[in-house]
Amino acid sequence: MEVSTRLKLVREKHALSQRELAKRAGVTNSTISLIEQNRVSPSISSLKKVLDGVPMSLAEFFTFDIAEPVRPSPFFDKEQMPDIGGEGVKLFLIGHGVQNRHITMLREVYEPGADTGAEMLSHVGQEVGTVVRGEIELTVDEQTRVLKAGEGYYFESTLPHRFRNLGKETAEIISASLVSPNAPPSF
Structure with a gap:
């Protein structure tokens, strides 16, 4: 050099x-x-x-080994989105490995009959999403609604919530959770 x-x-x-x-x-x-x-x-x-x-x-x-600074790519292939879900629910994390991430962005896939579990979820932050395929039943606190493709939601994540696919086809959601800049990302 x-x-x-x-x-x-x-x-x-x-x-x-x-x-x-x-x-x-x-x-x-x-x-x-x-x-x-x-x-x-x-x-x-x-x-x-x-x-x-x-x-x-x-x-x-x-x-001194001076490598040109490597800028992380802003793009993520399917293979770079790990599934952090569980049985019947696939949660593909977008932005895995990004440092100081304060937004958790997911592509969520729910097989027929799948849900987020018997216990309601609750965590710091806010959550927003839209159904892109199928139908999903969403319960937030004491309110329940079946959302169809094109419909969405936005709520405080500290409220107990649960997602269930009661339909006969796979449901897919694109969601984001925002956490406080002082709190670690939820995933």
Whole structure:
């Protein structure tokens, strides 16, 4: 890897602007710019002076593994959505592995007769969703309704709730749960 590319990656890794690195190293802003553009090849002593602004030794500079920052993909294939459901209910988690996630997004598939369990669910946050296929019976607190494709819901997740597929065909829901920024994601 060229000195120009390596210097730029080191500078960015340490969250320094060209101007800030130049100030710390006691060189001009144009010196840093010219090195990073590969328009000037610094002497060892000049490079050492620039690296003192990081601070980093020459040995570290040339041996430190500086991989280009890998940006996580915003897209998820079917294989990247683990099923976190149970018997008769498939809950495909969208965004598995995303750090600091505060939204739990699911593609929920309920086989005929399947439900979320005998006990009502309750957790911190809010829940929203829409039925995209089939019908699903949703109970929230003491209210129950059968939702058909195209219908949706939105409620405080602290209220006891339960989903059941009473129909003869598979039901599918797209849902999201929002938790407080201070609370961990629910899945």
